[in-house]
Amino acid sequence: MDDNTNTTTQEVPYIKRTIDGRTYTVKIHFNTETKETAKDKVKRLLTRELQSQRHAG
Numbered sequence: 001m002d003d004n005t006n007t008t009t010q011e012v013p014y015i016k017r018t019i020d021g022r023t024y025t026v027k028i029h030f031n032t033e034t035k036e037t038a039k040d041k042v043k044r045l046l047t048r049e050l051q052s053q054r055h056a057g
Contacts, residue, residue, distance in 0.1 A: 012027050012028070013027070013028045015028065
């Protein structure tokens, strides 16, 4: 059986926000082997979203 717990000693970065009385914790994961920068990824995602909106409407 697979164990889904994190057994590494490395600390995982996270963002914690409280919205309407509920606290949300979002863990952040990065691919250390990627060749795409964060800026490139955001640009690609925005471009894809704009293209899909044009085709839908």
